[in-house]
Amino acid sequence: MEIWRVNLRSGSLQRQAMPEAWARLGGRGLLARIMLDEVPPECEPLGPRNKLIFSPGLLVGHMLSSCDRISIGGKSPLTRGIKEANAGGTTGLQMAWMGIRALILEDEIPAEGLRTDWWVLHVSLAGARIEPAGDDLIGLGVTASAARLRERYGDQVAISLIGPGGEMRLSAAGIQNLDKDHVPSRIAARGGLGAVMGAKGLKAVVFDAAGGARPPIADPQAFKEAQKRFSRNVADHPQSGLYRDYGTAAMTLMTNALGGLPTRAFSSGRFEGAEAISGEHMREVMLERGGESAPTHACMAGCTIRCSNNYGGQDGKSLVTPLEYETIGLMGSNLGIADLDVIARMNREVNDLGLDTIDMGAALGVAVEAGLMAFGDGERALELLGEIRRGTPLGRVLGHGAAMAGRVLGVIRVPVVKGQAMSAYEPRAIKGTGVTYATSPQGADHTAGNTVRAKVDHLDPGIQAALSRTAQINMAGYDTLGACIFAGFGFGVAPEVVPGLLNARYGWKVGPDILQVLGRETLSLEREFNRRAGFTAADDRLPEWMTQERLPPMNGVFDVAEADLDGVFDW
Amino acid sequence: MHLHTSLRRRTPGGIVRQLAAELPDGATLGGLLGVLDIKPKGLLLVVNGRTAEPSLVLEEGDEVHLIPALSGG
Numbered sequence: 142m143e144i145w146r147v148n149l150r151s152g153s154l155q156r157q158a159m160p161e162a163w164a165r166l167g168g169r170g171l172l173a174r175i176m177l178d179e180v181p182p183e184c185e186p187l188g189p190r191n192k193l194i195f196s197p198g199l200l201v202g203h204m205l206s207s208c209d210r211i212s213i214g215g216k217s218p219l220t221r222g223i224k225e226a227n228a229g230g231t232t233g234l235q236m237a238w239m240g241i242r243a244l245i246l247e248d249e250i251p252a253e254g255l256r257t258d259w260w261v262l263h264v265s266l267a268g269a270r271i272e273p274a275g276d277d278l279i280g281l282g283v284t285a286s287a288a289r290l291r292e293r294y295g296d297q298v299a300i301s302l303i304g305p306g307g308e309m310r311l312s313a314a315g316i317q318n319l320d321k322d323h324v325p326s327r328i329a330a331r332g333g334l335g336a337v338m339g340a341k342g343l344k345a346v347v348f349d350a351a352g353g354a355r356p357p358i359a360d361p362q363a364f365k366e367a368q369k370r371f372s373r374n375v376a377d378h379p380q381s382g383l384y385r386d387y388g389t390a391a392m393t394l395m396t397n398a399l400g401g402l403p404t405r406a407f408s409s410g411r412f413e414g415a416e417a418i419s420g421e422h423m424r425e426v427m428l429e430r431g432g433e434s435a436p437t438h439a440c441m442a443g444c445t446i447r448c449s450n451n452y453g454g455q456d457g458k459s460l461v462t463p464l465e466y467e468t469i470g471l472m473g474s475n476l477g478i479a480d481l482d483v484i485a486r487m488n489r490e491v492n493d494l495g496l497d498t499i500d501m502g503a504a505l506g507v508a509v510e511a512g513l514m515a516f517g518d519g520e521r522a523l524e525l526l527g528e529i530r531r532g533t534p535l536g537r538v539l540g541h542g543a544a545m546a547g548r549v550l551g552v553i554r555v556p557v558v559k560g561q562a563m564s565a566y567e568p569r570a571i572k573g574t575g576v577t578y579a580t581s582p583q584g585a586d587h588t589a590g591n592t593v594r595a596k597v598d599h600l601d602p603g604i605q606a607a608l609s610r611t612a613q614i615n616m617a618g619y620d621t622l623g624a625c626i627f628a629g630f631g632f633g634v635a636p637e638v639v640p641g642l643l644n645a646r647y648g649w650k651v652g653p654d655i656l657q658v659l660g661r662e663t664l665s666l667e668r669e670f671n672r673r674a675g676f677t678a679a680d681d682r683l684p685e686w687m688t689q690e691r692l693p694p695m696n697g698v699f700d701v702a703e704a705d706l707d708g709v710f711d712w
Numbered sequence: 713m714h715l716h717t718s719l720r721r722r723t724p725g726g727i728v729r730q731l732a733a734e735l736p737d738g739a740t741l742g743g744l745l746g747v748l749d750i751k752p753k754g755l756l757l758v759v760n761g762r763t764a765e766p767s768l769v770l771e772e773g774d775e776v777h778l779i780p781a782l783s784g785g
Contacts, residue, residue: 398716399758420717
């Protein structure tokens with residue numbers, strides 16, 4: 142595997158063998174290593190000293206179920222700390238087939254004044270070239286942009302692209318990737334990496350693996366055996382069937398039961414309309430409507446869990462793919478909206494703008510607090526999203542996410558940590574996830590270590606730091622492998638599978654705790670980058686109001702001791 | 713009680729996801745599962761908003777959620 146560097150100012154490509162110090166990392170862990178080694182922690186995230194890095198995880202390239210994810214990273218304009226956001230789809234696979242462990246985009250394509258031109262970076266085994274995106278792509282939504290890029294580059298390529306949000310350098314802008322059916326639905330959403338890409342002058346990166354091959358395997362027989370065991374574990378795990386049938390939306394009634402479903406701008410943990418936005422109801426709707434509706438869908442070629450879906454409207458045509466729990470929580474119950482069709486329309490619009498639905502849902506909740514819309518008014522919410530499309534000052538304020546919206550609109554009840562919005566787990570009811578929100582170097586992010594699955598008293602403050610620590614270490618490990626959180630169904634029941642796969646793939650001799658070794662290393666590197674960027678323990682806290690304002694119906698506040706928060710990474 | 717996702721029941725009247733149960737005094741959550749022929753393995757049991765063990769003694773009016781556990785979204 143190689144490191145490919147493109148200097149965007151000169152257009153030059155440099156290919157280099159994996160440096161020894163980076164050789165045992167991929168995905169999130171490698172991003173952290175590169176960031177610490179090469180990016181000045183104090184740099185301006187939208188300036189030329191920041192880098193935008195794409196890296197498939199260590200197990201990517203073999204179509205192992207749920208293990209072909211792409212990690213994208215850089216310094217975040219939202220958190221102003223280190224950022225890794227990962228996504229399914231085909232980007233990771235195509236990079237691995239070209240033998241690229243990391244693509245490092247340096248500097249920026251020069252522009253005079255405010256940028257009005259955008260470019261496409263085309264990466265293939267022939268090299269890298271920068272081409273004009275063309276006037277027809279500028280300002281165009283993600284869906285239409287992806288369609289035109291496919292016309293230009295064909296259906297065999299992977300594409301990472303931004304929408305109008307990234308072009309406007311909005312801090313909630315993500316980078317979308319094509320799923321296995323060429324739909325630009327797999328977004329590396331969090332932390333504003335789309336704004337970094339836009340600031341560098343790139344509308345899209347096209348990965349064309351023509352002539353490439355699956356990465357070499359040191360011990361094919363051992364790999365085959367480990368893969369077989371892993372696949373069987375995934376298939377046999379009871380959660381695989383649940384996610385296949387109900388998608389992540391099955392979480393709605395689970396968090397609602399725990400009093401942890403963000404409702405009406407994080408003012409309640411239980412939503413009277415939860416049934417109407419539940420995974421159970423969504424499945425019935427999709428089965429009844431038929432047409433393009435599909436309650437199960439795989440976002441990556443080898444995935445056997447298939448937790449994704451295609452939510453169709455009453456006319457049978459697709460409204461959005463996929464409709465996921467986090468969006469339902471932040472744009473549904475959080476806004477008092479109990480209508481999946483309305484949520485799907487908002488989801489579609491935010492996807493097309495190329496923005497993060499979590500931060501946008503939280504920003505709209507702030508807009509309600511500021512009197513700009515009423516709870517339950519989906520049409521008004523769509524109007525506000527229209528402001529973003531038009532690039533009005535109000536639209537841009539919202540498009541920068543909940544933290545900026547709160548600051549500009551004078552609202553202090555803002556559910557963010559390190560400037561990034563919380564996902565759909567109320568930290569006053571599911572306090573372990575609250576510890577993760579507070580302490581993760583990534584800012585508030587459930588995928589950094591969700592504890593909702595644990596059979597514990599989620600309200601007991603004394604046990605949460607240890608739970609979060611374990612979850613954060615494991616998740617940082619999975620993100621370094623390129624594994625989806627749900628691949629954990631295959632790893633968790635048989636921990637020997639991870640070292641088995643790695644040793645067979647690379648000829649290594651790693652031990653049974655390699656997942657945790659990778660996780661701890663990744664977190665340490667990320668925390669060191671943030672420390673050098675100026676972060677302190679004061680940044681590892683939930684917003685003050687969440688420690689004071691009781692959350693009905695369980696009436697908890699976030700009361701995990703600060704000493705516990707400060708000790709999460711003492712291992 | 714609320715039957716989540718795969719625990720729903722198909723009846724001639726349609727899919728049922730909520731049931732009420734009459735139990736003798738001192739009945740436990742585990743006892744309720746036994747009546748329903750549901751095994752606790754892999755379930756998150758939530759009573760009145762808090763996670764619970766099968767040994768929990770139920771009381772009149774308790775709201776019970778039987779949830780095939782999920783890892784998040």
